[in-house]
Amino acid sequence: MSIGSLGDVVFEASSEKVKTLRDMQRQGSARFATHEIIGKKPLREFLGPGLEKITFQIQLSASLGIEPASEMKTLRELRDKGEALEFVLGGSAVGEELWTIEDLSEDWSRINGQGTIIFANVSVTLQEYPRDTAGTAGGSGTDTTSGSEEGDGT
Template sequence: MWKRRAAHDREPECFHWRIVMSFLSNVIRARLQTAAQRMEQNTISILRGKLSSWGLSIPIGCLGPVVFTVSSSEVRTFSDWKREAKGRYATHNVMGGRPVLEFLGTDLQTITFTMRLSVFLGVNPANEAAKLRQLCEDGTSMPLVIGNEPVGENNWIVESIGEETQEWDNNGNILTSTLQVTLKEYVGDMIVLGGDYDLAMEGDEES
C-alpha cells in the first residue's frame, strides 16, 4: 500500500521542475531573439541592396564626420580591415628559473583599413584625404560605428594616414588614390593626483 508523500517531500521535486522550466523558458526566449535578429538583419540587407540599386547612398557606418557609404553612384568604404587587441605584461627575472610574467592590463586596440577613392566612384579623393588628415592632425577622438553598432567601448583617433595616388588628370587633380588608415583606441586624458606624474611615467617605462 502506497503511503501519501508529505508536502515537504514533494518540495525538492517541485524545485527541480521550476529550474527545468526556467531553463527551457530562457532557451526559447534566446532562440526567438536570435531568429528575430536574423530576420531584422536579412530585411536590412535586402533594403540596402534595393536602395543601392536605385542610386541612393546607404551608410554602412561612420568614423565621426566620415560616413562610409555604398551605392551605384557613390562608393566611400574600406577594405583589408584589421583589428588588434593585446595585453600588457611586465617581466620579472627569477634567479635560476624562467622569467615570470605579470599581467598589467589591456593595451589600446588598433584598427587598420584601406580606402580606395575615385572620382569615377562619385567621391573627391583629395577632399576625402584632407578630411581624414585634418582629423589626424587635430587629434580628434570620435566614435566608430559599423552596421549601426559602435566598435569597442571607447572613441577612436586617427593615429596615421598614408596616401598613394594612382591617377591624375591633365590639370593636376587626383582621380584615384588609396588611403592607409590606422586608428587607435582613445580612453581619455590621464588624471594624476598628488603631483606624481613623473613617478607614474617612470613606472610605465619600466614595465
C-alpha cells in the same frame, strides 16, 4: 546607404556615391610585466589589455562621386588634431572605446591633365583611445565620464 562612419567621415554606397572600406584588420594584445628573480625564471604579471589597432583601406574615386583630395584632407586634419572618434560599422560601434587616426598613407593612383586627383587609395591605421581619457588629448574636448564639457567648472 550608410555602411558606417569614423566621426563625421561617412562610409556609404549609393547610386550617387561609393566610399567604402576594405581589408580591415583588428589587432590587440595583453600587457604583462616581467619580474626578475635571482636563480629562477622571471615571473610574469598580467597588467591588463593593451590598446587595439585597426587598419583598413579606402578607395576614393571621382568616377564614384567622391572628391579624393577633399576626403584625404579631412582625414589628415582629423589625424593632425588627434581627435578621438567613434568608429561605427553596420550600425554598431566597433569596440567600446573611441579611436584616433594614428597613421595615413596616400597613394595617388590617377591624376588627370589638370592636376586633379581622380583616384586614390588611402591606408588608415586607428589606435584605440579609452573613453575615460577623452578630453585630455588634442581634440575631443568632452569628458565622457562626467558628461560635462571640459573647463565648464562642473
